[in-house]
Amino acid sequence: MKKPLTGAELNELVAGLNKLSRNLWWTWNQEAQDLFAHLSPRGWQNLFHNAVAVLREVSEYELRVHLQDNEFADRVRVVLKEFNDYLNEQNTWGRKHAPKLHKNPVAYFSAEFGLHESLPIAAGGLGILAGDHSKSASDLDLGFVGVGLFYREGYFQQAIDSNNWQTEYYNPVDPHNVPLEPVLDANGDRLICTVEIGMSDVDFQVWRVNVGRVPLYLLDTNLPENEQHFRDLTNRVYGGDSTTRIMQEILLGIGGVRLLRALGIAPSTFHMNEGHAAFLTLELMREKMAAGKTFAEAQKLITPDCIFTTHTPVEAGHDRFTPELMNYALQRYLANLNIPFKDILALGRVKPDDTHEPFCMTVLALKLCRAANAVSELHGQVSRHMWQSLYNVPEDKVPIGHITNGIHLLGWMKGSVRTFWRRKLTENGNGHSKYFHEKFAGDWSSAINHADFWEKMTDPTFVSDEELWALRYKLRRELIEFARRRLLLQNQRATPGDFIRFDHLLNPDALTIGFARRFATYKRAPLIFQQFDNIVKLVRDKQRPVQFVFAGKAHPRDDDGKRFIQQIIHLSKHSELAGHLIFIENYDIHVARQMVSGCDIWLNNPRRPLEASGTSGMKASCHGCMGFSIMDGWWREGYDGKNGFSIGPDSHPNNIEEQDRVDSANLYQTLTEQVVPLYFNRDVNGIPREWIKRMRHSMATLVSQFTTDRMVKEYANKYYATR
């Protein structure tokens, strides 16, 4: 029998767990999550899987008693060792390939960061990408700091009213209850910085999120000394009107630079993730001018420090402000700059002297960066076309390149899948585990990120058809049980009879088609139901049943998007699709993870070429869920004819109505002629060999290619380390 832990040992483990809970590293480490889930299974489930909240819910006495359980204490020790090894590792990609960044890091500015469901400060794909970028910067050990805003009310929570209409509500986040730490100054007091907004000096405080090895700083104006409307400035993601918006962007760009200076951080590159942060260029110029440079000199001096990523292939999607609003919001700031206002406006205009042209944040960013990129190859073409007038060169010479987006693989992989692959990697008795053990020195999390691992997917001696099919069943079952639980919760007036009814929702044997994303209208959520009668036949087919799981939020002011939601929920309740089509409310990272893992096919039917990249389909691949997509964004680069399903050709009609008609016909045709027959073509044991073959090929060709590990290396090699 083991001796009980001493007080000192207990203190060390308790302190270790507290430190761990305030580092989002646990969001991509399954064993760490299991520790917190073990301490309070219900708290874990109901408090957004939030380690900090779980530790606050469990008393210190209870925690100490748990730690007297040797088995649990050993698990804690193993996780803490892995965590500390991660933080202290010196032999890293970043130290080898970008060592200078450790002295002068990359400062990555983004209006949203989607890191975890407990910190809802992202509205959609842009934020998720920023979160995944930060996690991979940590894994690679780049010198990197993130800068964003702390939205106390975050992005809205979605509820559906009795008219099937989306309504929004907000759950204020208590900063002490989520993985944040206050940023202090040298005296141990709250660090306070100031930025001029409108006619006022606005103070802000700062919260630090530890994302593995890298810090993310979130600016927060909710301080008693500020006027109420400035206290509320950082309440909501993209909340309010364009006045709120420009003021948030002044805080992010100008305030963000001031914060970095206050912390003594001297970035080598300022990376603007979308135009929202582009005011940072004004502050960098102001610094140069304060040191005696002219306006023209300052522009030349700061441009080499800045890079810009554009995400928006729609003209209307770029932030634009009227000259009046610019003048109002920047008056005090610009008064100190001593530059004619029209020279500032010119920086945000394609035609500098056109007094009718609004000020565009993207134009500002493009004019004052050393390099700019789009987020997929096709989006690069679209962006070069869109901004050609800014450069006066032929379209193919417009200096906007592309780096295709990716996802942070370990963060997105579902727990049961991580466990599955880990078992495959450590299983004795086949040569594969020996190979990986030697090549990756037992570090299975780097093995799983590596192309070598995913290439093994085509090898039945590494994983058999039967095992893969069993995994798919397990994941589909997990999704269905999740969906039944959520639908019961969604139905507030559920009666005991409903429990039984909801427990029969969805069919574990049916081909399950998933669609979840923001309900921006260009994504055309209801497109598939244009073939309503045909779809009814498909779901009613007893031999070859098909079913649909939908989720997504429409922007609070997007009534067209809300009508799409209404239409789909209506079909799910009152049409012949009832029971075969469900809508899961309140789409977030957690819902996304359940869906991309549990569905068999991931439907993506944007109006081409408006999906700059898209990332949710990438999250599906590692779970054996295959893409079923228009040839837009990343799918154009990923699809090779055999690793999923394409909807239509690599081109599109110009007329929108024509495009919708053609795409809906192609969608239905691919579904009935390729997807359904392949899925239900079974051998005597009920195994769809050809389907699984395609699944293997999809995993082998897509997973390691569309990660932020690959993407951040590209940013580092192309842009960050070249300074």
Ligand SMILES: *Cc1c(COP(=O)(O)O)cnc(C)c1O
């Ligand atoms: C991945 C993700 C997105 C982006 O998905 P797209 O396919 O790019 O539209 C949006 N929201 C959430 C919660 C996500 O997880």
